[in-house]
Amino acid sequence: MTYIAKPKFHHPSLKKNDLGYTHRDYEGKISTLCAGCGHDSITASIIEACYELSIEPHRVAKISGIGCSSKTPDYFLGNSHGFNSVHGRMPSVLTGANLANRDLIYLGVSGDGDSASIGFGQFAHSIRRGVNMTYIVENNGVYGLTKGQFSATADRGSKSKKGVTNTDNAIDLVAIALQLGATFVARSFSGDKTQLVPLIAAAIRHKGASFIDVISPCIAFNNHAGSTKSFDYVREHNDAVNRLDVLVGRDPISVDYAPGTVQVVEQHDGTKLALRKLDADYDPHDRLGAQTFLARHAAKGQIVTGLLYVDPEADDLHTHLDTVETPLNTLEADTLCPGSAVLDKINASLR
Amino acid sequence: MKPTDISAPDYFHKVVDCQWACPAHTPVPEYIRLIAEGRYSDAYMINWKSNVFPGILGRTCDRPCEPACRRGRVEENPVAICRLKRVAADFKDDIKHRLPKPGPKNGKRIALVGGGPASLSVARDLAPLGYHCIVFDGDPKAGGMMRSQIPKFRLPDSVIDEETDYILGLGVEFRGGQRVDSMKALLSDKYDAIFVGSGAPRGRELDIPGRKEAASNIHIGIEWLANVSFGHVSKIGKRVIVLGGGNTAMDCCRTARRLGGESVKVVVRSGFEEMKASPWEKEDAIHEDIPILNYMVPIEFKHVGGKLIGVTFQQVKAEYDAKGRRNLVPSGDPDHTIACDDVLVAVGQENAFPWIEADCGIEFDKWHMPKVDPKTFVSTNPKVFFGGDAAFGPKNIIWAVAHGHDAALSIHRMLSGEDITERPLPEVHVSSQKMGIHEWSYDNDISADQRFKVPHRDKVIALKDIRAEVELGYDVKLALGEAQRCLNCDVQTVFSAPLCIECDACVDICPMDCITFTENGEEDDVRQRLKAPSPHHDQALYVSGDLKTGRVMIKDEDVCLHCGLCAERCPTGAWDMQKYLIDMVHAGSSCQSKARSAA
Numbered sequence: 001m002t003y004i005a006k007p008k009f010h011h012p013s014l015k016k017n018d019l020g021y022t023h024r025d026y027e028g029k030i031s032t033l034c035a036g037c038g039h040d041s042i043t044a045s046i047i048e049a050c051y052e053l054s055i056e057p058h059r060v061a062k063i064s065g066i067g068c069s070s071k072t073p074d075y076f077l078g079n080s081h082g083f084n085s086v087h088g089r090m091p092s093v094l095t096g097a098n099l100a101n102r103d104l105i106y107l108g109v110s111g112d113g114d115s116a117s118i119g120f121g122q123f124a125h126s127i128r129r130g131v132n133m134t135y136i137v138e139n140n141g142v143y144g145l146t147k148g149q150f151s152a153t154a155d156r157g158s159k160s161k162k163g164v165t166n167t168d169n170a171i172d173l174v175a176i177a178l179q180l181g182a183t184f185v186a187r188s189f190s191g192d193k194t195q196l197v198p199l200i201a202a203a204i205r206h207k208g209a210s211f212i213d214v215i216s217p218c219i220a221f222n223n224h225a226g227s228t229k230s231f232d233y234v235r236e237h238n239d240a241v242n243r244l245d246v247l248v249g250r251d252p253i254s255v256d257y258a259p260g261t262v263q264v265v266e267q268h269d270g271t272k273l274a275l276r277k278l279d280a281d282y283d284p285h286d287r288l289g290a291q292t293f294l295a296r297h298a299a300k301g302q303i304v305t306g307l308l309y310v311d312p313e314a315d316d317l318h319t320h321l322d323t324v325e326t327p328l329n330t331l332e333a334d335t336l337c338p339g340s341a342v343l344d345k346i347n348a349s350l351r
Numbered sequence: 352m353k354p355t356d357i358s359a360p361d362y363f364h365k366v367v368d369c370q371w372a373c374p375a376h377t378p379v380p381e382y383i384r385l386i387a388e389g390r391y392s393d394a395y396m397i398n399w400k401s402n403v404f405p406g407i408l409g410r411t412c413d414r415p416c417e418p419a420c421r422r423g424r425v426e427e428n429p430v431a432i433c434r435l436k437r438v439a440a441d442f443k444d445d446i447k448h449r450l451p452k453p454g455p456k457n458g459k460r461i462a463l464v465g466g467g468p469a470s471l472s473v474a475r476d477l478a479p480l481g482y483h484c485i486v487f488d489g490d491p492k493a494g495g496m497m498r499s500q501i502p503k504f505r506l507p508d509s510v511i512d513e514e515t516d517y518i519l520g521l522g523v524e525f526r527g528g529q530r531v532d533s534m535k536a537l538l539s540d541k542y543d544a545i546f547v548g549s550g551a552p553r554g555r556e557l558d559i560p561g562r563k564e565a566a567s568n569i570h571i572g573i574e575w576l577a578n579v580s581f582g583h584v585s586k587i588g589k590r591v592i593v594l595g596g597g598n599t600a601m602d603c604c605r606t607a608r609r610l611g612g613e614s615v616k617v618v619v620r621s622g623f624e625e626m627k628a629s630p631w632e633k634e635d636a637i638h639e640d641i642p643i644l645n646y647m648v649p650i651e652f653k654h655v656g657g658k659l660i661g662v663t664f665q666q667v668k669a670e671y672d673a674k675g676r677r678n679l680v681p682s683g684d685p686d687h688t689i690a691c692d693d694v695l696v697a698v699g700q701e702n703a704f705p706w707i708e709a710d711c712g713i714e715f716d717k718w719h720m721p722k723v724d725p726k727t728f729v730s731t732n733p734k735v736f737f738g739g740d741a742a743f744g745p746k747n748i749i750w751a752v753a754h755g756h757d758a759a760l761s762i763h764r765m766l767s768g769e770d771i772t773e774r775p776l777p778e779v780h781v782s783s784q785k786m787g788i789h790e791w792s793y794d795n796d797i798s799a800d801q802r803f804k805v806p807h808r809d810k811v812i813a814l815k816d817i818r819a820e821v822e823l824g825y826d827v828k829l830a831l832g833e834a835q836r837c838l839n840c841d842v843q844t845v846f847s848a849p850l851c852i853e854c855d856a857c858v859d860i861c862p863m864d865c866i867t868f869t870e871n872g873e874e875d876d877v878r879q880r881l882k883a884p885s886p887h888h889d890q891a892l893y894v895s896g897d898l899k900t901g902r903v904m905i906k907d908e909d910v911c912l913h914c915g916l917c918a919e920r921c922p923t924g925a926w927d928m929q930k931y932l933i934d935m936v937h938a939g940s941s942c943q944s945k946a947r948s949a950a
Contacts, residue, residue, distance in 0.1 A: 002919045002920065007799075011883040012425070014883060036852070193855065
C-alpha cells in the first residue's frame with residue numbers, strides 16, 4: 001500500500017467524457033493491495049471503461065465478497081453505491097439488489113476463492129438465473145490473504161511459491177459460466193488493458209449475465225516459475241481469439257481492418273461490438289463450439305482469451321419473472337401490497 | 352527513439368526546470384527543502400555558492416526560474432522561489448565562519464573594473480584561491496547598480512552592505528571613488544588579468560523637440576535614481592510622467608511617488624502586455640496608484656519660458672506584418688498632451704566604453720560592443736575579460752553573477768597555464784532516497800496550497816518613507832507553506848528496464864498519466880501515443896531500453912509531480928527516486944576532471 005493520498009493534480013490536457021468527467025473522476029481511494037498486484041490493473045480498467053462509457057457514478061452499484069479482489073471496489077468509482085458482503089455471498093446480495101432496483105448498473109467483483117470455493121454455488125445460481133450484471137472474477141489462482149495456498153482455480157501440476165505441486169484439478173470458471181447459460185463470457189489478463197477495457201465496457205452494456213474471468217497475477221505469492229498465473233506464463237501462453245472495439249451510439253467503424261476479419265455484433269441497447277478475429281475459425285455465437293474450443297486449448301496448456309461467447313438477444317431475470325418496468329424500490333406501499341381484497345381474488349383464482 | 356542516457360549530466364539537470372533556467376544554476380529544490388526543515392543557514396550557503404547575493408537576489412532577481420517552474424504547468428502559479436531565497440537570508444544565523452578564508456597569496460594580481468555584481472562574483476571565486484583582486488569603482492561603496500539604481504524601498508542598504516562585505520572580507524581590495532578612465536593605463540600596470548564589469552551605465556536619451564529647452568525638468572531615469580540613492584535629489588514635482596516600460600521605469604515611478612509625486616503616470620509606446628518590466632513590478636506600481644498608459648509615443652516636450660508643462664503623445668496601434676513582426680502605426684486618434692511638472696526618461700540603457708582606447712587590442716563590433724566570447728568571456732585581448740552588462744548589454748543581476756563565475760574560471764585556467772576554451776564537466780551526484788517501503792528521505796506528499804502572497808507594508812506608511820522596505824518577506828509559517836509547494840523535481844524517477852515485469856502498477860498509480868508502456872517509434876509518433884499525449888518537445892521523454900514484451904517504457908517528464916508513487920507501487924524496485932545534485936564548475940572546484948558519478 002501507499003501512505004500518501006494520490007495527489008489531486010491531473011494532467012492539464014486530460015480529456016473529458018460526455019459528462020465532463022476525466023478518468024480521474026472515476027477513481028476511489030488509494031489501493032492498499034501489495035505493490036504490483038494485478039487487481040490494481042483491473043481497477044484501472046474498470047475506471048477506464050466507465051469513463052469511456054460516460055457512466056454516471058451514482059448509477060452504479062459495486063458489490064463484492066471477501067478477499068483481495070473484493071477489497072478493490074473501494075479503489076474505483078468512489079461516488080458509486082457499494083456493498084462489501086460476506087465471503088462468497090456477493091451473487092445473492094447482487095441478485096437481491098438487482099431485483100429491488102433494476103435501474104442501476106451492477107458490478108459484481110469477486111475472486112477465485114470467493115467464487116470458485118466458498119461462493120461456488122452462489123456464482124452458479126446467479127449465472128443460471130441470468131441476473132443482469134457484470135460479474136468480474138479477479139483470478140490469481142492463490143489465496144493471497146492467507147499467504148499463498150492453492151485456490152480452486154490453480155492448475156493441476158502448477159507449483160506454489162514454496163515448490164509444492166498442486167494435485168487437485170482446477171475449476172475453469174469460464175467453462176462453468178458457459179455451461180450454466182451466461183450470455184456474455186470473456187476471459188482476459190490484467191496485464192493487457194487494451195483487451196480488458198473494451199471487454200468490461202461491452203459487458204456493462206450487455207443485458208443479461210455477463211461473466212469475465214480476468215487472470216491477475218499475485219505478485220507476492222504466485223508470480224514465480226512453475227506458476228501458471230504469472231505474468232511470464234500468461235504472456236507466453238495467451239491465445240487471444242479476437243480483439244474487441246466497443247462502439248456506442250452511431251459511431252461509424254473507422255478502424256481499418258482487412259476485409260472479412262471483422263464481425264460486428266449489435267447488442268440490445270444498440271452498442272456495436274466490433275470483433276477483430278485473430279482465430280479465423282472461432283465463432284463467438286456458438287456456445288457448444290466455445291466449450292469444445294476451450295477444452296481443447298486448455299489441454300494444450302493454452303489460455304484462451306477474448307470475447308468467447310455472446311448472445312446479443314439475451315434477456316435477464318426480470319424478463320423471466322415478468323416484473324414491472326418500474327424499480328420495485330420506488331413503488332409505493334399500496335402498489336406493492338394492494339390489500340386483502342386483491343389477495344382474496346388471487347386466492348380465489350387458484351381454487 | 353533511443354534509450355535515454357541518464358548519465359549525461361544535462362538530462363536530469365533539464366528536469367529540474369528552475370535550476371536549468373537559472374543562469375547560475377542554483378540548486379533550487381535542495382535549498383527549498385532546507386528552508387522547510389528550518390535550516391536557513393544551510394539554505395543560504397547553497398545560494399551563496401551559486402548566486403553570491405542571496406539576500407539581494409531574494410528581493411530583486413528577475414526570476415527566470417519561476418516561469419520555468421513545473422508547478423506553473425500543474426496549477427496556476429509557480430513556487431515563489433525568489434522570495435524563499437530571501438527567507439534563507441532573513442532567517443539565517445551568523446554565517447561568517449562558513450565563508451571561505453582568504454587563501455595564501457599566489458602573487459597574481461587581478462584588476463576588476465566596476466564594483467557591481469559581475470566583478471564581485473569574479474572576486475568571490477578568485478580571492479579564496481590566493482589571487483590579489485583589486486576592485487575599482489567610481490562610487491565610494493561596493494555594489495554598483497545594485498546600490499545606485501535599485502530603490503531602497505526594494506533593497507535596503509543593510510542587505511547590500513552585508514553581502515558585499517562577505518566578498519570584500521575574503522581579502523579583496525576595494526578602491527572606492529577611483530573610477531578607471533584609461534584601459535591603457537590599467538594595462539600598463541601589469542595586472543595578470545583584467546575583468547571589466549562596468550555595467551551599462553548610460554541611460555538612453557529621448558531626442559524629441561523641447562528636450563533641450565525643458566532640460567531642467569527632464570531627467571534620465573538611472574541617473575536620477577542614482578542621485579536619489581546618494582541623497583542628491585530628494586523631491587520631484589507633483590505631476591510626473593515616466594517614459595518607458597522596463598523595470599527601471601517601474602523603479603522611477605515608485606520612487607517619484609515617495610518624493611512628492613502625487614499624480615505619477617507611466618506611459619509606454621508598446622502594449623501593456625509587451626512591456627519589458629516584470630509582471631510583479633508592474634503590479635506593485637499599479638498598487639501604488641500609478642496608471643500605466645500604453646500605445647502612446649512621445650513626440651514633444653511642451654514648455655513655456657523654459658519650464659516643462661507637459662508631454663505630447665501620438666496615439667498608435669499595433670499591426671502585424673506577414674512575418675508576424677509588430678509595427679506601431681498611428682491609430683488616427685488625435686495627439687494627446689498630458690500636463691506634468693517633471694519627466695523621467697527610462698527608455699533603455701546603453702554601454703559606454705569611452706575609457707577603452709582603440710589600441711588596447713580590444714576589438715568592438717558595429718554596435719560598439721566589445722567582441723567577447725560567450726563561453727569564456729575573454730575579449731580579443733587575451734588578458735582582458737568582460738562580464739555582466741558590460742559584456743552583452745543590459746540584463747539582470749543573476750546573469751552578471753553567472754558571467755562572473757565563468758570569467759573567473761577562465762582567468763584561473765589561464766593563469767594556471769590551462770586552455771580556457773576547455774570547460775570541465777560538472778560533478779553529478781545521484782543517490783537513492785529510499786528509506787523504507789513507503790518512506791523517502793524527502794517529503795513526497797504533494798501540497799495542494801496555492802501560492803502564498805508576500806506580506807507588504809501598509810501603503811500609506813510605505814509611500815511616506817523612501818527607505819521603508821515595501822515587501823516584508825515571508826514569516827516562518829508562510830515560508831514553510833510556500834516551501835511545501837515545491838515538487839522536489841531534483842528527486843528523479845530512475846527506471847531500470849531489466850527489473851521491470853510490466854505489471855502496469857506505475858501506469859495505474861501515476862496521478863499525471865506520465866508513464867506509458869508501448870511500442871517504440873519515432874518521437875513525433877510516440878508523443879501522440881502516450882497515455883496523455885505530449886506536444887511539448889522542449890520537455891524530454893525518458894525512454895527505456897527494450898522490455899521483455901518488446902515494448903519500452905516512456906515517461907513524459909513534463910508534468911511529473913515527483914511524488915514517488917510509481918516507485919512505491921513498483922513491486923521489483925524498477926523505479927527508484929534518486930536525488931540528483933549537480934556541482935557547477937567554479938574556479939578552484941576541487942575536482943575538475945571529466946569524472947561523472949551519475950547512475
